[in-house]
Amino acid sequence: MDEAVIINSALFYDRLQFAVTATFHYLFPQLTMGLAALILYLKSRAYWFRDVHYDQAAHFWTKIFALSFAFGVVTGIPLEFQFGMNWAKFSRFAGGVIGQTLAMEGLFAFFLESTFLGILLYGRKMFTPFVLWLTTLMLFIGSWLSGYFIIATNAWMQHPVAYVVDPDGSVHVTSLWGLLTNPWIVWQYAHTMTAAVVTGSFVMAAVGAYYLLSGIHVEAAKTFLKTGVVAGAITTSLMLFPTGHHAALQVFEHQPIKGAAFEGHFHTEAGADLVLMGQPNMDTLTIDNPLVLPKMLSFIIHKHFGAEIKGLTDFPRDEWPDTMPLLYYTYHIMVGLGTIFIPVMATALVLLLRGRLFEARWMLWTLMLFAPFPYIATTAGWMTAELGRQPWLVYGLLQTAEGNSPLVGSGNVLFTLLGYLGLYLLIGLLFLFLFFETVSRGPSGVGASGTSSWKAGLHEEGTYVAR
Amino acid sequence: MSLDELWFAIIALVFAVYAALDGFDFGVGALYLFVARTDEERRLVMKAIGPVWKGNEVWLVSGGGLLFLAFPKAFSAAFSGFYLALNLVLWCLIMRGLAIGLRSHLENPLWRSLWDAIFAVTGFLLALVFGVALGNLVRGVPLGPDGYFFAAFWTTFLPDDSPGILDWFTVLMGLLSVAILMVHGANYLATKTDGPVNIRARRFAEIGQWVVLLLGIAATAALPFVQPALWESYVAHPFGTVLPLIAASVLLTAWYGRRSGRNFMVFVSWSLFILVGLLSLAWGLFPNLLIATGDPAHSLTILNSAASPYGLQIGLVWFTVGMTLVIAYTTWVYTSFAGKVEQLPLEEHY
Numbered sequence: 115m116d117e118a119v120i121i122n123s124a125l126f127y128d129r130l131q132f133a134v135t136a137t138f139h140y141l142f143p144q145l146t147m148g149l150a151a152l153i154l155y156l157k158s159r160a161y162w163f164r165d166v167h168y169d170q171a172a173h174f175w176t177k178i179f180a181l182s183f184a185f186g187v188v189t190g191i192p193l194e195f196q197f198g199m200n201w202a203k204f205s206r207f208a209g210g211v212i213g214q215t216l217a218m219e220g221l222f223a224f225f226l227e228s229t230f231l232g233i234l235l236y237g238r239k240m241f242t243p244f245v246l247w248l249t250t251l252m253l254f255i256g257s258w259l260s261g262y263f264i265i266a267t268n269a270w271m272q273h274p275v276a277y278v279v280d281p282d283g284s285v286h287v288t289s290l291w292g293l294l295t296n297p298w299i300v301w302q303y304a305h306t307m308t309a310a311v312v313t314g315s316f317v318m319a320a321v322g323a324y325y326l327l328s329g330i331h332v333e334a335a336k337t338f339l340k341t342g343v344v345a346g347a348i349t350t351s352l353m354l355f356p357t358g359h360h361a362a363l364q365v366f367e368h369q370p371i372k373g374a375a376f377e378g379h380f381h382t383e384a385g386a387d388l389v390l391m392g393q394p395n396m397d398t399l400t401i402d403n404p405l406v407l408p409k410m411l412s413f414i415i416h417k418h419f420g421a422e423i424k425g426l427t428d429f430p431r432d433e434w435p436d437t438m439p440l441l442y443y444t445y446h447i448m449v450g451l452g453t454i455f456i457p458v459m460a461t462a463l464v465l466l467l468r469g470r471l472f473e474a475r476w477m478l479w480t481l482m483l484f485a486p487f488p489y490i491a492t493t494a495g496w497m498t499a500e501l502g503r504q505p506w507l508v509y510g511l512l513q514t515a516e517g518n519s520p521l522v523g524s525g526n527v528l529f530t531l532l533g534y535l536g537l538y539l540l541i542g543l544l545f546l547f548l549f550f551e552t553v554s555r556g557p558s559g560v561g562a563s564g565t566s567s568w569k570a571g572l573h574e575e576g577t578y579v580a581r
Numbered sequence: 582m583s584l585d586e587l588w589f590a591i592i593a594l595v596f597a598v599y600a601a602l603d604g605f606d607f608g609v610g611a612l613y614l615f616v617a618r619t620d621e622e623r624r625l626v627m628k629a630i631g632p633v634w635k636g637n638e639v640w641l642v643s644g645g646g647l648l649f650l651a652f653p654k655a656f657s658a659a660f661s662g663f664y665l666a667l668n669l670v671l672w673c674l675i676m677r678g679l680a681i682g683l684r685s686h687l688e689n690p691l692w693r694s695l696w697d698a699i700f701a702v703t704g705f706l707l708a709l710v711f712g713v714a715l716g717n718l719v720r721g722v723p724l725g726p727d728g729y730f731f732a733a734f735w736t737t738f739l740p741d742d743s744p745g746i747l748d749w750f751t752v753l754m755g756l757l758s759v760a761i762l763m764v765h766g767a768n769y770l771a772t773k774t775d776g777p778v779n780i781r782a783r784r785f786a787e788i789g790q791w792v793v794l795l796l797g798i799a800a801t802a803a804l805p806f807v808q809p810a811l812w813e814s815y816v817a818h819p820f821g822t823v824l825p826l827i828a829a830s831v832l833l834t835a836w837y838g839r840r841s842g843r844n845f846m847v848f849v850s851w852s853l854f855i856l857v858g859l860l861s862l863a864w865g866l867f868p869n870l871l872i873a874t875g876d877p878a879h880s881l882t883i884l885n886s887a888a889s890p891y892g893l894q895i896g897l898v899w900f901t902v903g904m905t906l907v908i909a910y911t912t913w914v915y916t917s918f919a920g921k922v923e924q925l926p927l928e929e930h931y
Contacts, residue, residue: 184682187635188675194645198660199667202729205660209653210888214896217646221903224639229910232632237917239926278889284653286889290899519661521731530668537672541679548686 127527128200128518131534133500135192137493138538142186142545144492147261147307148314149179150254152345156337161247171337172250174557175318179253180235181552183227185545189538200527204507204517210286211277212267214293219263227256258307265303266294271508272499273298273368285511301364302499305357308349309495312455313488315346319462320485321553323478334557336472339462339481343471347463350455358452359414365502366415366423369509372502374426375435376445377411386411386423391446394439399427437501444497451491458484584893585883586868588651591900593863595647599640600711601765601855606634607711608766610677610704611759614697616770616781623697624685628927629773632918634681636911638674650896654728654886655870662722662730662871663714666746670710677703704766705759712758716751719808719862720744721872724879740807742874750800750807757796761855764789768835768848775921786847787839794832810872811865821864828857 120126153175160169194216197205230252233241241249270277276292277285287293319342325335366373374380378389380399388410392401412421426434435441462481465471471478503509507517582590609630617623649656660667676699684696717732720740724730736745767786771779805812815821831853838846866872870886873879887893918925 180682184678188678191638191642191674192671194642194649195660195667195671197649198645198656199664200661202657202661205649205657206653206728209649209656210892213646213650213653213656213888214892217643217650217896218899218903220639220643220646221900221907224642225636225903225907225910228635228639229914231635232914233917236628236632236927238928240917280889287892287895290895519657519664519729520727521729522661522664523731526664526731530664533668533672537675541675544679544683548683551687 122524124522124524124527125515125518127524127531128522129514131200131527131531132193132196133497134531134538135189135196135534136500137496138542139186139189139193140492140496141489141542142182142189143257143261144310144313144489145182145317146179146186147257147310148312149175149182149318150250150257151311152314152318152341153179154250154254155345156341157247157250161243167333167337170557171334171341174334176234176250177552178317178549180231181545181548183231185541187228189541192534200519200522201507201517202519202522204512207284207512207517208271208508210280210284211274211293212270214287214290215263215267215270219260223256223260223263226252227260230256261307261310262299262303265306266296266299268499269296269298269302272302272503273364274508274511279511285508298364298368301357301360305353305361305495308352308357309488309492311345311349312353313492315342315349315459316455316481316485316488318342319346319481320483323482324553325556326472327475327478327482331556339471339478340466343459343462343466343481346455346459350452350459353452354456358449363415369502370424371426371429371433372435372441373415374424374429375438376441376498376502378442378446379411379423379425380427381425382422382428383425384412384422385409385420386425388414389446390450394442396439433505435502435504437504441498441501441504444494444501448491448494448498451487451494455484455488455491584890584897585651585887587897588647588887588893589863589867589870589883592644592647592651593860595640595644597856597859597863599637599644600859601852602637602640603634604708604762604855605765605769605852606630606637606677607704607708608762608764609770610700610766611708611763612766612770612782612785613701613704616767616778616785618777620690620693622778623693625774625778625922626770627681627684628922628925629770631681631927633914635678636914638678647896647900651888651893652870652881652883652886653888655881658724658728658730658871658881659722662724662732663717663746664731665734666710666714666732670707673703673707673710677707708759708762709755712755713746713751715758715859715862716754717744717746718866718871719754719804719811720748720750721808721874721880723875724871724873724881726876726879728879728881744874750803753796753800753803757793757800760789760793760796764793765851765855768844768851771844772848773920773922775923783839783844790836790839808865808872810869811862814865814867818864818867821861824857824861824864828854828861831857 153172156168156172156175159165160172197216230249233245234249234253237249238246270293273296274285275296275298276287276289278288279285318338322335322338322342325331326339362373365376378392378394378401379386380394380401385408387404387406387408389401390405390407392404392406395402409419412423413419415421415423426438458480462471462477465474465477505513505515507514609626613623613626617626645656645660648659680696680700680703684693684700687693721744722730722732723743733745735747736743738745738748740748740750764786767782767789770782771786774782831850835847835850835854838844838850868883869880870883871881873881888896918927
């Protein structure tokens with residue numbers, strides 16, 4: 115198991131580099147995809163109901179969106195390149211299938227996004243309000259389409275469909291439609307995109323809470339809080355049910371080893387307990403200090419308390435994820451945080467509906483301090499999906515150890531890994547600095563300058579943000 | 582024309598369009614510190630490429646994706662083989678993107694100077710590395726029997742059987758690329774700006790075009806020695822000679838346009854020069870995707886690297902739809918932001 119992962123091997127560094135670059139990258143698109151949906155709501159409300167507060171809010175969040183987008187774009191390019199650079203054997207094996215979805219992402223999503231981002235960033239004084247509204251719609255479509263193609267690619271690696279194996283060992287797509295409608299996509303996409311809106315909602319609510327607690331930008335803060343809390347209450351619930359529940363069900367159906375591993379379920383039994391906390395003991399194959407809900411695992415998976423759930427020990431040990439204890443933790447962190455998010459947002463929603471949220475300082479503090487946790491939950495979620503797929507790179511078809519580049523040695527991979535670590539530390543700090551700078555500058559007031567009409571407001575606001 | 586051949590043409594075209602479009606962004610970067618001296622001038626230059634550079638960069642990502650789709654073997658060989666050079670490209674692209682996006686975020690002069698320098702250095706390096714990469718494709722790479730290679734940055738600096746990424750020929754191609762793209766950037770700025778930036782850019786292009794001619798003649802003269810296959814390919818398919826002829830003639834129209842002060846004509850001619858020049862090389866390399874410096878049987882060609890016919894066919898269907906959309910967006914964004922930057926009510930940064 116653990117001994118099989120040889121530190122200092124090129125494979126180890128290849129895996130670490132992909133993990134580092136993908137994890138770091140995804141901090142940005144989750145916010146942009148989430149905010150894209152929320153900004154579309156704000157902007158639509160501004161445009162169709164001529165509400166200047168919402169336009170101001172949309173404008174502020176577009177700044178954050180643009181910032182996060184810029185970092186997302188630059189950290190995204192290395193990922194596509196790494197398929198070829200570090201995973202050449204995998205690319206040769208699977209290019210005939212996933213080349214389709216990755217190239218489609220470029221043509222259908224990236225061009226759309228970059229074009230309309232150009233309009234959004236530079237054309238605010240040049241285009242009509244309708245075109246600017248359309249721009250937010252197109253950015254929403256573009257970023258969610260991008261997410262779709264990536265999930266379609268990942269879904270194929272989790273659950274390969276619509277392929278044929280060639281005599282030379284490589285796989286080729288047999289139906290593009292089948293690839294794009296892989297049943298695995300449905301719940302994974304729903305779960306991932308809902309999570310992106312959760313991140314967006316928490317960040318929006320947190321900034322609103324910060325302003326309100328500081329007594330600044332009060333009107334804008336209320337709009338942020340309303341939008342963030344309502345969207346957050348809806349999406350945090352959707353994370354658990356139905357999206358999270360069904361994502362877990364399909365794991366137990368198609369990847370039972372992964373399911374048993376992330377639940378920490380070592381031994382096959384009828385009426386399996388659900389482990390809430392505890393540390394997997396890899397020598398005794400039990401959970402130390404267990405805190406469990408009796409028979410709940412059987413009930414969740416099979417709707418029957420006495421149902422049998424296969425444990426890890428029923429499978430050959432070399433098919434277990436070689437990342438077992440970490441996988442167990444990432445899964446529990448994801449589920450644990452996701453479960454805590456629901457009462458937090460639900461309480462805030464109740465307070466909002468009763469008109470008491472804006473005075474409830476303890477709730478505002480809670481919302482403000484919760485902003486980093488959705489990031490941790492989504493990171494843990496992706497780690498669960500990817501660590502759980504091990505030892506397979508393409509589930510059941512290609513092992514991770516068979517996928518990396520044969521001639522790129524460990525010294526060279528470590529060289530670039532160190533480069534990415536340094537670079538990403540730097541630009542991570544840069545993002546935080548600019549994020550807080552933008553937040554502290556605040557949504558400078560359309561309201562303050564006073565606008566006679568809606569249309570005048572739209573054209574005027576270009577002047578006060580110009581620097 | 583078979584499917585494999587068509588996909589070779591599509592991929593060559595997408596990469597050539599990438600060079601012609603993002604090429605002027607690199608050129609503008611490499612020139613930046615020289616043609617734009619004050620903060621106001623630099624903001625002007627940033628606005629000139631601001632709305633379009635991101636779209637330009639997507640051509641590279643799409644080209645990579647299409648190569649992955651159509652010729653997975655060549656994609657995996659090239660990307661793993663040029664591992665070090667490509668990581669350098671990525672780090673430069675990351676810093677370039679941040680420089681353009683972040684320089685105007687703060688008023689602080691030190692902040693702006695830092696990003697200005699990063700923008701300039703990365704622009705220069707990217708122009709150089711892409712030229713070197715092209716030189717490597719022309720010269721060939723040390724492919725083994727399993728279809729992989731790993732290129733060190735340098736070995737003997739000679740284009741022999743075990744070459745590094747850098748040798749005298751690829752460095753010559755790199756310098757040629759820097760010169761061509763700097764003139765390209767200058768031409769772009771000449772169409773997009775008025776005033777001092779415009780004057781400096783035109784003066785630069787005036788001199789730069791002769792440097793391009795000199796380096797271009799040297800590189801062209803070296804070609805048949807470094808890669809005889811190129812020559813043989815043209816002898817076998819003489820029809821392709823029309824491509825270098827077009828490249829040479831648009832060079833003349835660029836020269837004429839410059840003399841008669843038609844900035845736009847110069848820019849279009851120079852773009853076509855880059856586009857058709859690259860296609861000329863692609864014609865010469867056809868049907869090779871990666872030429873082996875050792876045993877020619879190890880070369881990756883469209884015949885031994887292509888994906889399945891179904892994949893290529895269905896890819897062609899959606900590529901046609903997608904490319905139509907891309908052309909529509911690109912045309913829209915370029916025409917929307919057409920004209921001199923000074924006269925456009927451009928938002929500088931969100």
